Amino acid sequence: MTEQLELLCDLAELQHVAVQVLPFSAGSHASLGTSFTILRLRNNHKRTVYVEDITSADYLDRPHHLDTYNLVYERLRMEALGLNESKSMLKQTIEELGAGR
Template structure:
């Protein structure tokens, strides 16, 4: 689950690394940092990139540990977009065959509540970074 606050439209990916970047808050399931899609070297590279991004001042990265069990976001992927200039908030959801922006308060309020609960249940940003570093070290020790 990702929450992005931005003051203009455009390519969020480009703006995250540029001047005046948006605030980005990510809650990522631990499974995503453990699953070696592409092999251990690819996973190591991905974890190094996450580490690099997590150290940026405008990025908060939290890991939802596997041992947290069931949580409100289990099986649900979504992005919360807050556009300050437009004074608008959207929940963006994707499924296997479609995607949708949900602008109505009944949707954005529900997704915002789930995101808030996920942030509370997830590891702190410092503990999340430590977990990422532990996985990087474990992959390097396998070589």
């Protein structure tokens, strides 16, 4: 786990990457129990949502899907820690893991 967190810290230093942490203390949120990826293709400005669960995966590109997932994404970003706070939390967690807590 430490190596994964260290990689996230390294990625967070890149200018084209934004790493934000949504801590457990935030409680339930709009995407609880679900994961998704919003894909944006630059060439034709097409957007698609990729959803995956234990037994299936799907690509969603209807406007109501895109609007809903974009709204959830923006809410998650607002609820998450800021960029600097997220980096600090990652570093603190790495230190705690190294100390055997």
